[in-house]
Amino acid sequence: MAFSLLLLVCSLMAGASAGNFHQDFQITWGEGRAQILENGQLLTLSLDKASGSGFQSKNEYLFGKIDMQLKLVPGNSAGTVTAYYLSSQGPTHDEIDFEFLGNLSGDPYTLHTNVFGLGKGNREMQFHLWFDPTNDFHTYSILWNPKHIIFMVDDVPIRDFKNMESRGVAFPRNQPMRIYSSLWNADDWATQGGRVKTDWTNAPFTASYRNFHADACIWSSGASNCPAKKSSTASTNSDWWNQELDSTSQERMRWVQKNYMIYDYCTDL
Ligand SMILES: *[C@@H]1O[C@H](CO)[C@@H](O)[C@H](O)[C@H]1NC(C)=O
Numbered sequence: 001m002a003f004s005l006l007l008l009v010c011s012l013m014a015g016a017s018a019g020n021f022h023q024d025f026q027i028t029w030g031e032g033r034a035q036i037l038e039n040g041q042l043l044t045l046s047l048d049k050a051s052g053s054g055f056q057s058k059n060e061y062l063f064g065k066i067d068m069q070l071k072l073v074p075g076n077s078a079g080t081v082t083a084y085y086l087s088s089q090g091p092t093h094d095e096i097d098f099e100f101l102g103n104l105s106g107d108p109y110t111l112h113t114n115v116f117g118l119g120k121g122n123r124e125m126q127f128h129l130w131f132d133p134t135n136d137f138h139t140y141s142i143l144w145n146p147k148h149i150i151f152m153v154d155d156v157p158i159r160d161f162k163n164m165e166s167r168g169v170a171f172p173r174n175q176p177m178r179i180y181s182s183l184w185n186a187d188d189w190a191t192q193g194g195r196v197k198t199d200w201t202n203a204p205f206t207a208s209y210r211n212f213h214a215d216a217c218i219w220s221s222g223a224s225n226c227p228a229k230k231s232s233t234a235s236t237n238s239d240w241w242n243q244e245l246d247s248t249s250q251e252r253m254r255w256v257q258k259n260y261m262i263y264d265y266c267t268d269l
Helices: 004-008 248-262
Strands: 015-016 026-030 035-037 042-047 053-057 060-071 080-087 095-101 110-116 123-129 138-144 148-152 157-161 178-185 205-220 223-225 262-265
Touching: 026 035, 026 157, 035 205, 042 053, 042 178, 060 178, 080 138, 080 148, 095 138, 110 148, 123 157, 178 205, 248 262
Parallel strands: none
Antiparallel strands: 015 205, 026 053, 035 042, 042 205, 053 178, 060 138, 060 205, 080 095, 080 178, 095 110, 110 123, 123 262, 138 148, 148 157, 205 223
16 A cells, blocks of 8 residues: 555656657667667667667656657568567566567568556557558657557557456556567567568668657656646646547547458457
8 A cells, every 4th residue: 555655656857758768778688789879869779690689768667658769670571570568577567568570571560569467468459550660760659547558650549458447457557667679580470470481681680769758757766756647737748647539539540440450359259
């Protein structure tokens, strides 16, 4: 109880941060394969036959609106997986996932999404995209508040995971999470069910990141610095705390799900 009260402690420290990769992230895997470039404005991960690479955020977050621009491995990216996700630690961890599964040149990437609550996942939804995610940077966002986890691509909502704790479904809301990303090889399952293998003559494979922006509650010393909760009037910076999809956004999400969703755990019997 004391612990959950602590979670509610708010401070006036600002939680918004506009990206510098040196300041916000650390490279955790892959030696020279991961690089922070252009004075912290660009981060690249690469994968070769020996290893992939990865990074994680220095901060932990408990709720927020988190945006990152990604440009995925171009050309024949079959067998590669670029994961970009939030996760807490331990066996009953929470997790919010974007995973990009590569494909042969000309065949669409699959964007895989999932939510884990208290260690339990199996809530996958998968999509193709309405653009080529390797041609340019696109913005992938997670809006996470106590009632919704909304996945967005270029501000278009593709998935709204609602808090259904009243029906016994665990919802991530007590465990602070870090942001993680990695590029690795998974050609045993990733592309067309594992039938298409990685063509290593195309290596190294590279994915790029820029314009990280977190308008989020930052976890520090056992408490959450969360200005958004205090503001009852929705300012542009903090309206994510109360945000849910309005009818226009719902319509856009329905358009995506109708035309681009290729798997939904809800309808998988
Ligand atoms: C790759 O392309 C095939 C054929 O269009 C498609 O069925 C599949 O969903 C795509 N994605 C992956 C990861 O296999």
